[in-house]
Amino acid sequence: MAKIDTTSTEVQTSSESALSSSTYSSPESLNFHDKLYTSRLLIVPGTDRSYKVEKATVVVPASDIEAVKFLKASDEYEPFKE
Numbered sequence: 001m002a003k004i005d006t007t008s009t010e011v012q013t014s015s016e017s018a019l020s021s022s023t024y025s026s027p028e029s030l031n032f033h034d035k036l037y038t039s040r041l042l043i044v045p046g047t048d049r050s051y052k053v054e055k056a057t058v059v060v061p062a063s064d065i066e067a068v069k070f071l072k073a074s075d076e077y078e079p080f081k082e
Contacts, residue, residue: 028062031080032071044070 034040034056042058043050044067051058051067058077060067071077 029059030062030068030071032058032060032077033080034058034077036076042067 034053037053038056040053041050042053044064047066049064049067051060057080058071060071062068072079
């Protein structure tokens with residue numbers, strides 16, 4: 001009698017659920033266009049956090065309240081329209 005191997009199905013099912021749960025748990029980010037420079041290092045005032053501007057774009061986590069406030073208040077950056 002042949003043995004039925006269920007391990008590949010179980011592994012696939014568990015990896016699919018892990019993938020879908022990691023997709024939903026990833027932090028949301030916001031993109032801003034740098035009007036002056038195509039690349040530079042943005043240091044968030046009053047913090048030790050920094051973000052790279054690459055191709056005139058800086059991406060910050062939506063949870064970084066200080067960075068989001070700074071970027072929205074600055075004339076040098078504008079949020080990407082989605």
